[in-house]
Amino acid sequence: MSETAETVVPGDLLVRKRKVAYEGDLHVNGWVEIIEGELACTGALTCLGLTIEGRAELRCRELVANVIEVDARNWLDALPPDGAREGTGPTMVRAERVKARVVHTVQLGLADIIARGDLEADYYQHDGNELNPSWDYAKGNRSILQRDYFEARREDEEPVDDEPVLLDFRLLRKTLTAGDNPFTRALLVERHVRKPTAGPAPVRPPEVAAFERWLDAHPGPQRATLEALDAELAAFGDASAEVRAAVRKLIVRAIKSPKLKPELDARLARLGW
16 A cells, blocks of 8 residues: 555544554544554544543654544653663654644643644643643633633533633533534644435525625624624625524524624514524
């Protein structure tokens, strides 16, 4: 098999207490979970999300996932007496480049990649001060530490500008594997769900298609989209009930922040929607 070959796993991939290797690229149409095992591919690994825990290791050329969790709390136990990290393996990600929406790491599982500057993530959260005590918990763009970015969060946790958002990773995984997007920006890797064959899709009214294109051109922030609705909805004054229902569905899907829901409902009611 050549280096350019690709292996596609149709669902989740669990590597538990075993070694699994692939030649070329590996695409997992689901979640990759490595528990006290080893996964290697000579090319790029793309997946919905990745969880590594126990004495586990991942080796690949490039890693692209929406969510990455690396629990390396046993990392220090495996270090040689002189403290050198080179050659040590438990709970490690070894890749030339890592790209994700959200990364959460405990201890040193991604330390070498972070030190090289080869980690690209919207939100980085580190549990433990072994990497560098002076580092902030949140690395990267702090402007995303707001409710609008994360739809899957701990219900009892209120966002604080100077502190990391505590994410509900089980809810993130459930949402992503269901084929939904828990974030307010595009996914890096989408799940392809095979749908049953049906008759031809109904043709949508052109007004609905035009409004959806307008929403696509205004991806956020959600508040700005909300404030621009009055002018856009004025064109639907004589629209049928079917068209108005379709447009309302698109609005609710685009502006789904719990914080903005009362204001959205009030605005739609005022407009007769």
